[in-house]
Amino acid sequence: xxxxxxxxxxxxxKDMIISCSGIGDCRIGFRPAVGRFGVCPAYEHSPGxxxxxxxxxxxxxxxxxxxxxxxxxxxxxxWFQCTTCGSCHAICHQSYNDNxxxxxxxxxxHTKVWEAFRADLVEAGLAIPRHTxxxxxxxxxxxxxFEKHEERIKWLAGRKFPAQAETVYYVGCTEPYRLxxxxxxxxxxxxxxxxxxxxxHPEEWCCGSIAIRTGHLQTATELAEHNVAAIQKAxxxxxxxxxxGCYRTFKVDYPxxxxxxxxxxxYHATEYFLDLxxxxxxxxxxxxxxxxxxxxxxxxxxxxxxxxxxxxxxxKIPGIEFIEMKRxxxxxxxxxxxxxxxxxxxxxxxxxxxxxxxxxxxxxxxTIVTACPFCVTxxxxxAKSLGKSEFEVIDILDLITMTIE
Amino acid sequence: MKKLSxxxxxxxxxxxxxxxxxxxxxxxxxxxxxxxxxxxxVVRPKSSEEIAEILKIANxxxxxxxxxxxxxxxxxxxxxxxxxxxxxxxxxxxKILDFNENNxxxxxxxxxxxAQLNNFLNTRGYYTGTMGPGSGMSAVVGxxxxxxxxxxxxxxxxxxxxxxxxxxxxxxxxxxxxxxxSGASKYIKExxxxxxxGPDLTSIFLGDxxxxxxxxxxxxxxxPKPKFRSYRTxxxxxxxxxxxxNIFLNYRKLGDVGIYDAFWLPELSVSAGLGLMVSEFTVFxxxxxxxxxxxxxxxxxxxxxxxxxxxxxxxxxNEIALENKGVEMLGPExxxxxxxxxxxxxxxxxxxxxGFWGAAGRGxxxxxxxxxxxxxxxxxxxxxxxxxxxxxxxLLMKAGPAIHGLGSALLCDHTTVEMDSGLxxxxxxxxxxxxxxxxxxxxxxxxxSGGMPYMAGxxxxxxxxxxxxxxxxxxxxxxxxxxxxxxxxxISPGKYYLGGT
Numbered sequence: 001x002x003x004x005x006x007x008x009x010x011x012x013x014k015d016m017i018i019s020c021s022g023i024g025d026c027r028i029g030f031r032p033a034v035g036r037f038g039v040c041p042a043y044e045h046s047p048g049x050x051x052x053x054x055x056x057x058x059x060x061x062x063x064x065x066x067x068x069x070x071x072x073x074x075x076x077x078x079w080f081q082c083t084t085c086g087s088c089h090a091i092c093h094q095s096y097n098d099n100x101x102x103x104x105x106x107x108x109x110h111t112k113v114w115e116a117f118r119a120d121l122v123e124a125g126l127a128i129p130r131h132t133x134x135x136x137x138x139x140x141x142x143x144x145x146f147e148k149h150e151e152r153i154k155w156l157a158g159r160k161f162p163a164q165a166e167t168v169y170y171v172g173c174t175e176p177y178r179l180x181x182x183x184x185x186x187x188x189x190x191x192x193x194x195x196x197x198x199x200x201h202p203e204e205w206c207c208g209s210i211a212i213r214t215g216h217l218q219t220a221t222e223l224a225e226h227n228v229a230a231i232q233k234a235x236x237x238x239x240x241x242x243x244x245g246c247y248r249t250f251k252v253d254y255p256x257x258x259x260x261x262x263x264x265x266x267y268h269a270t271e272y273f274l275d276l277x278x279x280x281x282x283x284x285x286x287x288x289x290x291x292x293x294x295x296x297x298x299x300x301x302x303x304x305x306x307x308x309x310x311x312x313x314x315x316k317i318p319g320i321e322f323i324e325m326k327r328x329x330x331x332x333x334x335x336x337x338x339x340x341x342x343x344x345x346x347x348x349x350x351x352x353x354x355x356x357x358x359x360x361x362x363x364x365x366x367t368i369v370t371a372c373p374f375c376v377t378x379x380x381x382x383a384k385s386l387g388k389s390e391f392e393v394i395d396i397l398d399l400i401t402m403t404i405e
Numbered sequence: 406m407k408k409l410s411x412x413x414x415x416x417x418x419x420x421x422x423x424x425x426x427x428x429x430x431x432x433x434x435x436x437x438x439x440x441x442x443x444x445x446x447v448v449r450p451k452s453s454e455e456i457a458e459i460l461k462i463a464n465x466x467x468x469x470x471x472x473x474x475x476x477x478x479x480x481x482x483x484x485x486x487x488x489x490x491x492x493x494x495x496x497x498x499x500k501i502l503d504f505n506e507n508n509x510x511x512x513x514x515x516x517x518x519x520a521q522l523n524n525f526l527n528t529r530g531y532y533t534g535t536m537g538p539g540s541g542m543s544a545v546v547g548x549x550x551x552x553x554x555x556x557x558x559x560x561x562x563x564x565x566x567x568x569x570x571x572x573x574x575x576x577x578x579x580x581x582x583x584x585x586x587s588g589a590s591k592y593i594k595e596x597x598x599x600x601x602x603g604p605d606l607t608s609i610f611l612g613d614x615x616x617x618x619x620x621x622x623x624x625x626x627x628x629p630k631p632k633f634r635s636y637r638t639x640x641x642x643x644x645x646x647x648x649x650x651n652i653f654l655n656y657r658k659l660g661d662v663g664i665y666d667a668f669w670l671p672e673l674s675v676s677a678g679l680g681l682m683v684s685e686f687t688v689f690x691x692x693x694x695x696x697x698x699x700x701x702x703x704x705x706x707x708x709x710x711x712x713x714x715x716x717x718x719x720x721x722x723n724e725i726a727l728e729n730k731g732v733e734m735l736g737p738e739x740x741x742x743x744x745x746x747x748x749x750x751x752x753x754x755x756x757x758x759x760g761f762w763g764a765a766g767r768g769x770x771x772x773x774x775x776x777x778x779x780x781x782x783x784x785x786x787x788x789x790x791x792x793x794x795x796x797x798x799x800l801l802m803k804a805g806p807a808i809h810g811l812g813s814a815l816l817c818d819h820t821t822v823e824m825d826s827g828l829x830x831x832x833x834x835x836x837x838x839x840x841x842x843x844x845x846x847x848x849x850x851x852x853x854s855g856g857m858p859y860m861a862g863x864x865x866x867x868x869x870x871x872x873x874x875x876x877x878x879x880x881x882x883x884x885x886x887x888x889x890x891x892x893x894x895x896i897s898p899g900k901y902y903l904g905g906t
Contacts, residue, residue: 018768018832022435024477027496029542030520032527033751047419048449048497050430050476062441063429066834075426091542107767 001123008123009116009217010061017061019107026054026088026110036331039091041352042082045336051078054088054110061117076126079117081348084213084339086111086302090330111303114339118215128344131214139219142205143173153201155180159187164235165198168264170227170250172243173206174373182373185397186242189273192404193281197240203230209245209299212253214340224254232263242269242397244299244372251304268300270309270371270396277316284403287319292399293365295325295356295379296332297372310371310396317403323363325356333359335370337378353382357391367392369399408462408491412448415458420497421448431473431492434481434862435771440837442485444471444492451497453574453582453621460619460895461580463491469898470578472619474548475518477540479773480862482551482614486899495547498621501525508597510571512624515547519557519566522546531627534563538860547620552860553612555817556825558749561656562665562708563628564818565859567611571599574622575610578891585610588624596624609886614861616897616904617890631663631708633715636737636745637723638704643731645671645701650783652703652732653816655725657780662718667705667816668745674812675699691742695735703732704745769808772844773827776856776865780822787811789854790826797846804839805831809847824856845871866900 010017029039038044043053050056057079063069089110121127134144141149155176169190175183190197208223227250231239241247250266267275276282294314300306307329314322327333336342336352356379360368368379368391376395383391412421422428423446432441445468450456463470469490473483476494484492498516505511509531513522519537526532537549541557546566548554550573553565563569572586583589585607588596599607610617641648649669656664676699679692696702707722709715726732735742739750778786794801794809801807808829815823828847830840848868851858858865869875875883887894887903894904 015767021770022433022476023540024475024543025540027475027543028518028521030518030524031542031751032520032524033749037524047422049422049427049447049494051426055476056430059430059433059441060426062433063426069425069429072424072426074424078426 006124007064007120009119010064010113013113013116014065016108016113017058017065020055020058021093022055022059023093024055025091025093029091031091034331035327035329036091037327038333039087041085041087041334041336041355042348044355045348045351046078046081051075052081054092057082057114058108061113064117071121071124071126073126076121076128079114079121080128080131080214080340081345082114082339083298083334083336083341083349083352084111084114085298085334087298087331087334090302115212115215118213119217120215122215127215128340130344131210131216131340134343135211135214135216135219138206138208138211138223143177144206144210145173145177147177149202152176152204153199155183156199156201161198161200163198165196166235166237167195167197168231168234168236168239169197169199170207170231170239170241170246171199171204172241172246174243174245179373179376182242182395182397185401186269188401189282189397189404190240193273193276195276198234198236200230200234203233205230207243207246207249209249209253210340210343212249212257213338217257220253221257224257228254228258228262236264238265238267240267240269240272242371244268244297245374248299248303268304268306268309268371270300270313271306273400274309274313277313282400282404284317284400286403288317288399288402289319290367290399291321291323291365292367292369293323293325293360293363294328295335295360295368295370295375296329297370297375298332298334298338299372299374301332302330310369313396313400314369317399320399323365325359325363327359335372335375335378336382337374342374342378349378350381350385353378354386357382357386357388361388361391366390367394369394369396371396408466408468409446411462412446412459412491415455415462416448416450420450421446423447431476431494432484432488434483435477435479442488444485444488444490446490447492447494449494449497453576456493456576456619456621457580457582459491459493460576460578463895464578464580464893467893467895470619470895471897472547472615474516474545474551475540475543477538477544478548478552478860478862479771479775480858480860480864482860482862482897482900486863493619495619495621496545499545502622504529504627505595508595509627509629510596510624511627512596512622513546515550515620515623516545518543518545519549526627527630530630532559532630533566533625534569534628535559535566537566546623546625550611550620550623551613551615554860555823556815559665560818560823561667561705561816562663568818569626570607570611570623571626572596572624573607573610573620575618575620577618578893578896582621583618586624609890612859614866614897614900616887616900618896631710633709633712634665634749635707635715635719636704636743636749637707637719637726638702638735638743638745639726640696640733640735641701641703641729641731642733645669646784646787648729648732649701649703649814650780651729652726653780653783653822654820656705656722656816657820659721659725662721663708663715664718664722664816665706665708666745666748668703668748669814670702670704670744671811671813672699672701673810675702691740695742702744704743704748706745706749768832769829770832771827772830772840772847773825774844774847774851774856774865775823775825775827775860776851776858777817777821777823778856780816780820782855783814783822783824786824786854786856789850793847793850797843800839800843804836804843805833807831807836807840807843823859826851861900863900867902870902
């Protein structure tokens, strides 16, 4: 690697890096009046030195850019312990702010910086070995689960789809291989609503979210190019995605990676279903008498600002008693699974999930609803590790399929 | 390294590090425009006892120790004067140890943030009165007490945070752990007073910029949060320094009218805010409609236990403001431009001003000179600031340009006002030398003009000495006190040129 290629990803973001004032609200800021109670799960579940939270990370990058700091395995380990949840971005004085929306408020895109440096670390040979294995599996079989590509449609039990349709249901890897029930629930809802859709197997490959989050950008670019071409080939005007990680990747990352707008619309399942309900194509009829709360997945929440559609859907279900958690929307606490933390640092991921379970428990609620397969899995692990067998973590699809029956 | 292994034995290997990248992240304060100075070791202890053991190691080997809280200090108090030494990051010590509703006190570890503490107290109907510094979301109690902090809210009613401290647990340089205030008596189980045991030794450690010992626990008075609040915002269309000075002083002459905070946002800040605004919903948008020329803004918050008392006081406060020609009151709601309401009902006060530091563009950072003066000296100090700016115009231009001025001012203890003046400079290596020059000159100008820093850090503390502000007798006394507590000068060496240069 030539000198000019070293750190090429963060060099492009130098202006963001030097924009940190160093106030440090990204560590543990509280703003009770607007529902902000804490910021950084990595800080709270680690030895807590500065580089575990955003200010310290940006100062490390000052040193890298100044040439006064060298890379190390220890630095890489700390860097990859961030869930890339974006909570630091939501509280930063130099980034997004509801009330003071100046141009200076967009100085730093924190998650983008974290991911850029991950790419530099990977190119310097400092990838986390477990992440490398997952990305190798994606390169070999188009999924990160070490499963055969042919098995991707096992959940469809032989059902055939047309080669072309107005809407593509992009399934992703997690649900077909690990949570097939959710993939089946998606097609059930789409069928009931009368949507003209298709599933594009065998052309559908992993979206590349894991590759992006863990710094393997070349792999992610190849996957983006392939998937976009496959969806175009299916003649789709829109793609509906339930997996929150896949949705964020299509909606937020693909246009940036490919350097252009996608030739189709991308909808998260909650946005799409809300629209169907509002059009009367989907009817919520069967009462579900449950007291629930909703956990905002970072992938669709802070990353894509989808806060209201899932809530509106939940509130339309007869019998549901909906209670907000103390930390919600842009202030929501991460489930702990994101950014490759679940695969590389599973104990840390579960500890962070425990925070969320305990937060829900404070409300006297026994059911957490979310809209992300990673959140479902990790929050279930969190509840289990706390010995709270009475706790139920479900996806919004579980409730929708129950109420439309 | 010997000291590293010794400290590991005290705190465990997870909580001490000498990794380059860890040290790098502890080598700067908020003034990012200047060179970082890395410590040799950084440690995150969990108790007074662990800190005592670390200080014993450091004292035996004459190693500099820099205590650090939230790291939000603006005047370089949070990293070494020279590279090397041990930074003690106290933020792991963030527990509430005792809430005593009978005595209306709370005892905390000093690494807790003001916001965390007030979140706990608010749910029980109390608050700390003064809510810490303007960075109270991340600033910790220990740092606030070291700096006589104000700015997070409540300074007009309650003064600096140090007023409310009735006792401390402090680790001295030799590792001794002492308790001050009424807690010094073994017969007093519930601290309730700072005074009465003899001289007020708590005060040696208040506003000390962290040089006299390491504060690990503090007992603070807490206050019932009044049930009713009112907020008002005014445009001051002419002669703002004189009119604001008159209004603030006349507010004080009313006696106790429950005024919780009173702020002045000078034209510089208001017009910068208007210029920077890009989206449709902001507090500034409303100013754009009602105050398109970006004239000065005054706002206050008033508290009371009853609606009647509140209405009476608000009437008096508004009359005082409106008797000045050119002062106009805005409507009471946030969407009518009432920034005061947004400040307190939506925690706006903890997010607005820091945004200004980026006002010059990407990579612009503060080099503050915020200080206290008597209210009646506001017009004179504004003239002095302008004079300095004119004299240094060429240097300011060469620095990028750097921006100088007054960002805000607020009513503090009794007849004191905090003037948030200073520079916004560029965080770029090519400007470092010139930034240094400007900052030093700016701070010395404030001292010579009668300004009194509260958060002094390395910069303002040395400016006192550089300008020969203290008499020899006073400085010798200060040195003697420091020597008695820290004979080897290991704690925060360099501040006030004590314990190291």
